[in-house]
Amino acid sequence: MTDIPLSTQTSVAGADRKGWSTIALRWLLFVMLGLFALFYLMPLFVMVTTSLKSLEEIRTGSLIALPRSVTLEAWRTAWSGACTGIQCEGLRPYFWNSVLLAVPAVLISTVLGALNGYVIAQWRFKGANIIFALMLFGCFIPFQVVLLPMARMLGILGIAGTIPGLIFVHVIYGLGFTTLFFRNYYVTIPHELVKAAKVDGAGFLRIFFAIFLPLSLPIITVSVIWQFTQIWNDFLFGVSFSSAGTQPVTVALNNIVNSTTGVKEYNVDMAAAIIAGLPTLFVYVLAGKYFIRGLTAGSVKG
Amino acid sequence: MAPILNIKNLDKAYGPVEILKDINVAIEPGDFLVLVGPSGCGKSTLLNCIAGLEPITGGSIEIGGRDMTSVSPKDRDIAMVFQSYALYPTMSVAKNITFGMKVRGVDAATQEKKLKEVAHQLQIEPYLNRRPSQLSGGQRQRVAIGRALVRDPKLFLFDEPLSNLDAKLRVEMRSEIKKLHHRLGATMVYVTHDQIEAMTLATKIVVLKGGVVQQIGSPAEIYNRPANLFVADFMGSPAMNLVPAKTRPNGQGRLIEIRREDGAPIVLHDHHAGDLPDEVILGLRPEDVAEAGFRAGEDVQEAECLIDMVEPAGADTYVVSRLGGAPFTARLHAETVAKPGETMRLAFDLAKVSYFEPQSGARLN
Structure with a gap:
């Protein structure tokens, strides 16, 4: 060039x-x-x-x-080996907590977002726009605002302080974003595709799985990267809604850095921080190309 | 024979907005029905109603003698071809064609057999393993038609299938669809805004405007005896000449007087005109106005006209004059020499004339 x-x-x-x-x-x-x-x-x-x-x-x-x-x-x-408070097990158990939390939360919120987006973009119903606007509104609610109501909610559901509870929180909070991604992606797909499939005899789910899902790789990548980064890096929900033993890696990292026994172990802090950040870095390197492509998809007719 | 498609008193409204008003159409097996009209006239909506993709607000739809008014599209025994082709982008051509059969649980051997038949018929065998994105517009169109053909339905529905193709390909595909109709003896309903497509393909045309049927008839009826000013103006290219005229009785028939800005009015004698009001709109197609001397007969009347404009079109020469305050086109032979600003003697074939009521636009003769 x-x-x-x-x-x-x-x-x-x-x-x-x-x-x-x-x-x-x-x-x-x-x-x-x-x-x-x-x-x-x-x-x-x-x-x-x-x-x-x-x-x-x-x-x-x-x-x-x-x-x-x-x-x-x-x-x-x-x-x-690093100590978080009185326990000295290092990041390992918390790292696995984060994996157990992030993987299902990312998958569930992506699948639900895809279904939501598919319905809102392709199966127009009365009030679809209002529902979409409300979901969008959910993207703009700051974390802090939902803390108390969410704590009450988790208490009522009996999943407070558990990993399923945290998954629930992240799925709910991420739904606005994933729905937005998928809706904007599916809205560029001509409605005639659904009509053709209907005439061919396919139903709601058949059309989604046979026609829309195979088209969605770029936007699935976007949704997965976005959700994974959000959920893995989240600290506030993690520290608010977890109890001893279910804390995610970000909370543990904070505890390691803050639990000093006389001398500050900078090398351990740095290593722990890198470990906690590696998975998101890994996801970006693996799928970053698709991320850019997915974000700009639809802006240029292919 | 019982009609294969029978639409009775169909209404369609989105909230307070009426899209289609009291549509009544019936066609026989083997008919090629074309729904034609300007954009926004409701023709595509009507097709979607027939397909069951849009619920209707009133009336009924029968297909093959069964009431299908509230039956879902997949059970209506129809197949549809869309303007954007609507091929499934992630499936190969073969999978696109067999998708409907797969959904319906047709066994693999039958699928294969039907796919082969259709692929052979449409000459798309070389592309069966390609994706739609690797095909040209014409090839995609064939695949879309193929997807409809394998279904072997009672009714084929086409929604402006040729409007995304370039002009040359459009003419080719048009004649292919006509041949296909002939060969299969299938019943087809076809939506287009192109009146030439409508004329060439149809055995029956429905002209729609603003959700209201203007005229239903064979292409010849629609062309020669348009029911109102709208149909007269819409069908035919160049459009029918429509000029205001005064009439008065004269022995047998009536004298037709057309005002001119540049001189005395033209007075024509229509021997077969029945009872007409004093003020009418006279309609005459360009091909019914020729050079003087080329046409003979009692109904051919001649007059001197001042030529405003000459448009040689290869096969014909169009000359435009001004009559009754409107341009008036005559279709002359290619070799006829005409110059703007000169007068020329033209022959008006009144056997083909249409008269319309100026206010309502309804046909009078």
Whole structure:
């Protein structure tokens, strides 16, 4: 893309100056972008290097220096030995709590969002717009507002302080977003598709599973990434609606960082923070390409 | 024979908005019914009502002698072809065609056999494993027709199936649909806004405007004896000349006087005109106005006309004059020489004339 205009410009007599200024501008751009990238990578760099140092080295060395001797001790401690309050089991049990919480919550909210979006976009009924508007409104309610009513609700349902309770909270809270995603995606699909399938004899669910679901990969990716990031990184609901033993990894991370026994173990804190952040990073790397594609899907007719 | 489709007093309204008003249409097996009208006239809604995709607010629909008014689309024994083709994007052509049979639990061997038949008939065998997105518009259209054909329904419904195709392909597909109709002897209902499509395909045309049937008849009836000004203007290209005229009795028949801005009025003598009011709208198709001398007969009347504009169209030359305050087109031979600003003697074939009531627009003769 950049080569072609350059070669045609240099072939024209007297265009050398223009060619040079183009190259200079391009380099300026790359340098700027590089600086920004470095700026954003700096904290990660500090976290990774610190987590690989021994406590001794952290005290004596500089913050941004590379580790003199690499040790995975801090990672081991963070995973299975760090103390949260009086228990010293590391992040491991809480990490699994988060997995047990996030995976079903993401799946359920995505499936329900897909069905909601399908109904609102393709099976218009009286009041569909009002219901959609109300669900959208749900996206704008701050977490803090729902804490008390939700606590009461979980109490009534008898699932307070349990992982199913947290799943319930996240499904309800995520439904607005997933419905929005799927509705906006399905609304671009011509209604004639549903009509054709009806004439062919297919029913409501058959049309959804045979025709709409196979079309939905990009938007499923968007929904999964969005929901996974939200649920995995959530702290407020996690700290409010969990009890000892059911806390998600974010709450445990906070407890590790805040439980100090004399000396602050920066390397363990850093390792624990990276462990807690890895799954979302992993999901982005795995499906990030589809994420961008899914977000812009429908804006350009394929 | 009993009608295969019988629509009685059909009404359709969205809340207070009436889309279709008191529609009555019946067709025999083997008919090709075309619903035609300008956009927004309710023709597609009517088709959707026949298919059962839109509930109706009043009246009844019978298909094959059974009352289908509140039967769901899948049980109406119909197949439908859509404007956007509506092919299932993630399925191959073969799967698209067999989807309906699969849903209905037809066994695999029958599916395969029918698929082969239809694919052969429509010459889409090479594409059976492709996705719809890998096909051209014409190929997609064939697949959509194929999907309807395998069903072997009582009634085929087409919703503007050709309007997404380019002009050349449209003409090709049009004649293919006509051939298909001929070969299968199937009954078809076809929606279009293109009056040429309507004329070429139909055995029976319904002209709709604002949800009200304007005229039902064979293409020839609709073309030659339009029921009102709307039908006269809508069907035919170039459109029928419609000019205001005064009439008065004259022995046998009436004298028809058409005002001109540039000189004396034209007076024509229609020997067969019956009882007409003093003021009428005279309608005459461009092909019924020719060069003087080319047509003979008692009903051919000649007059000098000032030519405003000449439009050579290859096969014909259209000359436009101004009569009664409106442009008046005559269809002449290609080799006829005409120049704007000159006068020319034109022959008006009054055997083909239509008279309309100026206020209501209703046909008078």
